[in-house]
Amino acid sequence: MPVVEREKKSMAKPAATTxxxxxxxxxxxxxxxxxxFFKDVRxxxxxxxxxxxxxxxxxxLVVILSVFLFSxxxxxxxxxxxxxxxxLLHALGGQ
Numbered sequence: 001m002p003v004v005e006r007e008k009k010s011m012a013k014p015a016a017t018t019x020x021x022x023x024x025x026x027x028x029x030x031x032x033x034x035x036x037f038f039k040d041v042r043x044x045x046x047x048x049x050x051x052x053x054x055x056x057x058x059x060x061l062v063v064i065l066s067v068f069l070f071s072x073x074x075x076x077x078x079x080x081x082x083x084x085x086x087x088l089l090h091a092l093g094g095q
Contacts, residue, residue, distance in 0.1 A: 028036075051059075
């Protein structure tokens, strides 16, 4: 039976080569670029929304409850595994 080789399809995109990207041309001086950078930072900071007091309280409550629930869960799992291991060692002749 003849073996037919198939072309393997890669899920990853090929890496960009230097010809794919547009060349970076820096014609502006560093001061102009710095000023533009800080203008962009200021524009982005205007988009930031500060959460209300109620939002902060509700998310804080969720975090605190999650911490307690996970700590209780891990306490139970640790106790069960510890006692099972202790029983196993006792059954195998340990103290």
